Amino acid sequence: MSTPAELRTALADRLAGDGVLTEPGWESAARAVPRELFVGRYFAPVAGSVPTAYRPVREGEPGWLEGIYSDETLVTQLDGRIRPDDVAGEAATGIPSSSSTLPSVVLRMWQQLGVEAGHRVLEVGTGTGYSTALGAHRLGDADLTSVEYDPVVGAAAAAALKAAGFSPRLVIGDGLRGDPEGGRYDRLIATCSVRYVPLPWLHQVRPGGRILVTLSGWSYANALALLEVTGPGEATGRFLADQSSFMIARPHDRPPRPTLDLLPGEERGTGLDPAVLDGRTGGWVAQLAVPGAIRTGVGERQILWDLATGSQARTAPGPDGGWAVTQRGPVRLWDRVERALRCWQAAGAPPQDGFGLTVSAAGQRVWLGAEAGPGWDLPI
Ligand SMILES: C[S@@+](CC[C@H](N)C(=O)[O-])C[C@H]1O[C@@H](n2cnc3c(N)ncnc32)[C@H](O)[C@@H]1O
Structure with a gap:
């Protein structure tokens, strides 16, 4: 069985080999700081569970130390209160609220x-x-x-x-x-x-x-x-x-909210594939366009719900190919998302490093390409 020092060295070697550690001072820190002292007991997600269930992993049990020295985020608290010691059964569900980042x-x-x-x-x-x-x-x-x-x-x-x-x-x-x-x-x-x-x-x-x-x-x-x-x-x-x-x-987290009831609304066709929202940057641009909304759903069936106004938008495959969107409420969520995503696609759909942010007395604006380019205001 490997010792903590051996596992720490192996992790640091891997991070140096992968090009993560580029400065000697930070490499020494990675080789010296014993992560097991900080993480102790942690939660491991149970594969395939929906919603994700978390199993406590305790000192000394098989895999505990290897988990500590994996390049993984280790969740240490759920829902702002549940720690591994608080779980009486096999596993618990909840939203991660504290962790040791990878x-x-x-x-x-x-x-x-x-x-x-x-x-x-x-x-x-x-x-x-x-x-x-x-x-x-x-x-x-x-x-x-x-x-x-x-x-x-x-x-x-x-x-x-x-x-x-x-x-x-x-x-x-x-x-x-x-x-x-x-x-x-x-x-x-x-x-x-x-x-x-x-x-x-x-x-x-x-x-x-x-x-x-x-x-x-x-x-x-x-x-x-x-x-x-x-x-x-x-x-x-x-x-x-x-x-x-x-x-x-x-x-800054989402406020508590009632259960979402999908209600009827105005329907139109859309030529924008809703699955674009599942992409890392596509989802981020959509969030910039409607920052007060939460998004659920996946692929062709996306759901947007604006918490302040109750406005909704949902997409589905259209009857004759393409996609249909149903919108209701004062904010036409899909109209905004579609406009933003078209603008991003017209600029060549760059990843996140194609964007910048300027904060001034006028507000906070994320821009695409250059400061004078198209942009979206953050919800201050
Ligand atoms: C991902 S964890 C931090 C990881 C940590 N740096 C590490 O290496 O273990 C995020 C932490 O931010 C804390 N947090 C959340 N909101 C905060 C706030 N407004 N001010 C200070 N800490 C906050 C959470 O309680 C949580 O412990």
């Missing part, structure tokens, strides 16, 4: 942030503390602060960081408000996603500083933005090609 994504993000010696860094979303420990190993404790929303999760991370010999400043609170006591930062990295860039961040990071954050939404489509703060309350930058699907910051 090491390749965390390490790639730390490198993309472009942190230099002496920079003050704010991390939002401590989670298990694993990414915080990587940061503390590379940057030292003194210049790193991490904020966690959930006090139980934050306390576990604090204990793990101490056990691993790190002591960055830890704050329990809503990281979307920044770190009011923390002064100016050079870099901000978020390991939870947001629907829009929280304005306090744009005052807390100094002009010329950077923010790395995943932009998400109520349909859970994602894109990773690297922004430069251009002045107080202002920032601009582009989205990166890498996939990063972080859980959405708790205050």
Whole structure:
């Protein structure tokens, strides 16, 4: 049986071989930080379960340590309260609310942030503390602060960081408000996603500083933005090609809602294949077009539901080929989605790195191609 150190070395070798680890300082961090101290017990998804059921995996059981040193996200909490120890039976269902993100994504993000010696860094979303420990190993404790929303999760991370010999400043609170006591930062990295860039961040990071954050939404489509703060309350930058699907910051998550009843509406044909919405960028563009809507369904049968107005749109195969869409309510959801997707397709359907984001006093706008290009306002 392999030891933790052997498994850690094997994972770091793999990440270096795959080109994830490009900077020696971050490679040393990956080789040094014991992920098992931070993750402990975790949930493994039960293959084929719908909705996904999660089985607790405990220390010492077969596969536990190999799971810790796999390049996988390990869920550690469901529904904001259920931890592996709370599961009495075989498995539990719920929405993941805290996790240790897969090491390749965390390490790639730390490198993309472009942190230099002496920079003050704010991390939002401590989670298990694993990414915080990587940061503390590379940057030292003194210049790193991490904020966690959930006090139980934050306390576990604090204990793990101490056990691993790190002591960055830890704050329990809503990281979307920044770190009011923390002064100016050079870099901000978020390991939870947001629907829009929280304005306090744009005052807390100094002009010329950077923010790395995943932009998400109520349909859970994602894109990773690297922004430069251009002045107080202002920032601009582009989205990166890498996939990063972080859980959405708790205050930005979908509100509770009643069960969806599909109701009759106006019907028309559409020449746009609804399955485009299943693609990574297609789904993201649709989310930009109707940010207040959630999307369910798959392939030719998509359903959009705007939570504020109750507007609905649903697609189905048409009677004579093509597709039919039924829309009701004050917001014609499919009309907006179709327009946005046509615009994106006309530009050659680029992936996420074909887009950018500008934040100013006028609002927050995701643009396609160049800042003066077509764009969509984020729901601030
Ligand atoms: C994907 S996990 C973080 C992964 C973590 N960095 C790691 O390596 O283990 C996301 C975390 O963000 C936290 N979170 C959600 N909303 C937050 C907010 N508004 N402020 C601070 N933390 C938040 C969640 O409680 C969760 O622990």
